[in-house]
Amino acid sequence: MPLQQALRHLQVAFTNFWAKRAKYPTFKSKKRSRRSAEYTTSAFRYRDGRLTLAKMTEPLDIVWSRPLPESASPSTVTVSQDSAGRWFVSLLCLSTGEKITNPKHERRDRAALARAQRNLARKEKGSANGPRHG
Structure with a gap:
């Protein structure tokens, strides 16, 4: 799924370029860019505060920075690694009107x-x- 998502991002980049809304898309640098993968709704499962990504049998062992509201339903999960080798998970949730x-x-x-x-x-x-x- 992350590879398909990367192709979708590339398609949007070229669409914006041909519509003259952006510059020509460039390749990411291996030295400066952050390693990340984006999972859409069909590629992960979030139940009872446990996150399981596609192709995984066990949920991830996550230390949450803050709890998600009960009504939150993640639509996209981004897993990224920083330069120190630490892994981070970012959840994009649909807004329910309450402020987190x-x-x-x-x-x-x-x-x-x-x-x-x-x-x-x-x-x-x-x-x-x-x-x-x-």
Whole structure:
């Protein structure tokens, strides 16, 4: 299935090229690109928090970064390996309207907001670099 998915991506790339929406497709570099495989719905099974890919008898032993909502149903699974040799699984799920939050991202967003507010508070009103009212 990952090979068929790669051909689908190539077809989309050429379609975009001929429609003048993109440049000519180029080959991926063996040195810089990430090793990955994409599985569509027919190539994996997700039941009770266990993920089994095509051609595998046992589910993957995954350490989840956050639990998926009960109503989430993955439509695509991407398995990738980084330069350190670690494997990652990314699930693309259909939206059910509820927001999935990651506490790490919330903390980072709050810190960025606080930093921006401090920078704004230091600026003098009416100066060239001061707060603008639009």
